Amino acid sequence: MADEAGSDSKKGKKKISYTGAWAEAKKIVWDARWRLALGSILLLVSRLAGMVLPASTKYIGDEVLGKGRYELLTYIAMAIGIATLIQASTSFALSQILGVAAQRAITEMRKRVQTHIERLPITYFDSTQSGQLISRIMNDAEGIRNLVGTGLGQILGSLVTATISIGVLFYLNWQLTLATLAVIAVFGGVLLYALKLLRPIFRERGEITAEVTGRLGESLGGIRIVKAYTAEKREELSFARGAHRLFRNVAKSVTGVSAINSFASLVIGAVAVAMIIIGGNAIQQQTMTLGDFLMYISFTFLLALPVVELAAIGTQVTEALAGLDRIREVMAMPTETEEDAKRNPLPEPNGDIEFEKVEFEYEKDVPVLKGISFISEAGTTTALVGSSGSGKSTILSLVLNFIQPTNGVIRIDGKDLQTIRLRDYRRHLGVVLQDNFLFDGTILENIRFSNPEASFEDVKQVCRIANADEFIEKFMNVGSVPPVSAMYPSSLVRIKL
Known part of the structure; x- marks a missing residue:
């Protein structure tokens, strides 16, 4: 893609x-x-x-x-x-x-x-x-x-x-x-x-x-x-x-x-x-x-x-x-923080996403998306299928509010995304982009990047959900996911995956 x-x-x-x-x-x-x-x-x-x-x-x-x-x-x-x-x-x-x-x-x-x-x-x-x-x-x-x-x-x-x-x-x-x-x-x-x-x-x-x-x-x-x-x-x-x-x-x-x-x-x-x-x-x-x-x-x-x-x-x-x-x-x-001052706070979201006749163009009069409408309900999986350049990544960028639609409305739990504070909204997002980026550091530090205070049990759970637990176990050459203290001293864990 x-x-x-x-x-x-x-x-x-x-x-x-x-x-x-x-x-x-x-x-x-x-x-x-x-x-x-x-x-x-x-x-x-x-x-x-x-x-x-x-x-x-x-x-x-x-x-x-x-x-x-x-x-x-x-x-x-x-x-x-x-x-x-x-x-x-x-x-x-x-x-x-x-x-x-x-x-x-x-x-x-x-x-x-x-x-x-x-x-x-x-x-x-x-x-x-x-x-x-x-x-x-x-x-x-x-x-x-x-x-x-x-x-x-x-x-x-x-x-x-x-x-x-x-x-x-x-x-x-x-x-x-x-x-x-x-x-x-x-x-x-x-x-x-x-x-x-x-x-x-x-x-x-x-x-x-x-x-x-x-x-x-x-x-x-x-x-x-x-x-x-x-x-x-x-x-x-x-x-x-x-x-x-x-x-x-x-x-x-x-x-x-x-x-x-x-x-x-x-x-x-x-x-x-x-x-x-x-x-x-x-x-x-x-x-x-x-x-x-x-x-x-x-x-x-x-x-x-x-x-x-x-x-x-x-x-x-x-x-x-x-x-x-x-x-x-x-x-x-102007920064996004300055723009957030004019927007409404977002309480704990449910997670419903709705596109209504969304259009977008990077260059004027060269549309990338035309009249896109769909609903992705909370707790469900929505797959976007299409050829290269069809706009799948653009839709993801719109959901993340990295870019804004030329026309149409994107709603989160029925609220226009453009009226919601980005900081409140993005706090609840988890994303794996097409081109992954890893910071220089340990596996643990990279997994915890979005939440440095996450417990080790949460880290293990995330690894299992991402089907990365077996890989990490083999990479560490131990029988199970090691304790936190063991994820730092080894020079191996500083190699970017």
Whole structure:
């Protein structure tokens, strides 16, 4: 008996709105607000400690070298050593606090997406590869670490460092600082434009990865079919095409990121040229001391470092938002649980099933079932006989409410199936599908899957009803169905039947 399957509909390209991703990002950050607040305090302490070294250059230049006060070297060295110790300690604590927050956010997001996907209608799974869904759950959520982890901490730290550095630079030489900021402003505009261009590329990468993973999962899952029809070469070419699409996307993004980093290097070079020309003239005209100039150089590099960091982190955050875009698409789909909230509860059913003029079509105007009417009373056996493709499996899917009729009514104990809560209804169903699926585990675990709390007597009874008791006894190589404890230790029972 062959299962009928509807053809996959191709989704057209559509313009994506990123407001949902930003809203999700804000929610993630808000949920981790206390850890982020503590991290921000440690971050401020770390960055302030990191400024002791560049600030000391003024005293080394003016006091030690300029005035010969070499006794200050000991105190300056002690101050630098203590500041370095504080910076190292706070940086480690910061990575631990924000790192844990990031992993918690990733775990919670994965749980939310998995829970939502598990409750989507069967029709969604029929048209979506399982590998794509796994990619949504596992890969797309990974980018969150750049929102609440070290990525966000680096952004905040870079802003703090840049702000303080600009203040110090203005104090030392406001003309030179204006020139420096003009160059950095140009870089900022170019960076924002580049990130806007990179975001669709990162989003496309996630889609390509999901497609390649999905196809690979199908190929490995159906390896017997692949080998039976000697289709290894065909699958090899299919994977190669996907892998090369992914390579071209990655190459494009690498080119974009490299261009940003190269432009950042040009900015640093331009700042250095301006600093040498303007700063050198200031020393010559005695408007700046040697210590001031050394301190200006140190704080200029302290300002340039955050610029480079922001360029790198910006691409990471952009990639994270692209992943959230894809997650939001899935989370926006209505689940069966949401639909159940509008339906009526089902008390203990009797089990009568009635089809009244039921029609169904997978594709519009291509009917699979036409005017099907029958009654299957509780306690009786109803056999559906027909050629392959006649609709037997479709009728079973309708009974399970995996799909809904195009026309007509299906009744359970006289009640329209579409008005009954699916969870209440399916709790009373037992089904053996044409293509059986066994989870990795013991025989006992698979038999108990629908009811993990079932007693061992119930398990034995089910085995007898399914005529599986003799087979299991022979498989276990014992005289009778073994006790529960004996069904776990043997390595044999972990072999899928």
